[in-house]
Amino acid sequence: QVQLVESGGGLVQPGGSLRLSCAASGLAFRIYNMGWYRQAPGKQRELVALITTSGSTNYAASVQGRFTISRDNAKNTVVLQMNSLKPEDSAVYYCNANSVLGRFNYWGQGTQVTVSS
Numbered sequence: 839q840v841q842l843v844e845s846g847g848g849l850v851q852p853g854g855s856l857r858l859s860c861a862a863s864g865l866a867f868r869i870y871n872m873g874w875y876r877q878a879p880g881k882q883r884e885l886v887a888l889i890t891t892s893g894s895t896n897y898a899a900s901v902q903g904r905f906t907i908s909r910d911n912a913k914n915t916v917v918l919q920m921n922s923l924k925p926e927d928s929a930v931y932y933c934n935a936n937s938v939l940g941r942f943n944y945w946g947q948g949t950q951v952t953v954s955s
Contacts, residue, residue: 840864840944842933847949850923854953858918860933860946871936872909872916876929876951883932887918891938901927923953 846858858874871890877883887907888896895907906919916933933946 840935842935842944842946844931844933844946844949847931847951849952849954851955852923852925852953854923855919855921856923856951858920858931858933858949858951860916860918862914862916862933862935865935865942865944867914867935868911869938870942871938872907873934873936874907874916874918875932875934876927877932877948878929881929886931889916920951923951925953927951928953 841863843861844858846856848856850856869891871888873888874886875883876886884898886898886901887905889907889909897905904922907916909916928951930948931951932948935944
């Protein structure tokens with residue numbers, strides 16, 4: 839059974855930082871591209887950051903330079919370091935695992951991030 843378990847969300851003031859972690863189990867982690875998505879109330883889910891099996895990264899323009907995604911294949915984890923947070927970053931953040939050929943796709947349960955003073 840595949841599980842993606844996110845942690846690290848919470849309430850933070852504008853300009854602050856949070857570190858989200860996603861622990862994966864039940865899958866061959868190395869062959870999955872890993873991503874973080876977010877969904878704010880009334881909006882569509884959007885890609886925030888992606889890291890491929892080879893370690894290449896891609897970011898949404900709105901978070902470029904502020905967020906950093908990384909993965910540890912030995913620990914089956916993917917981390918999203920979020921700095922200089924803005925109120926518009928508030929959303930539920932979801933971890934995603936997508937197999938290289940796109941045949942398998944999994945989601946975590948989400949973790950709430952709220953940026954507010």
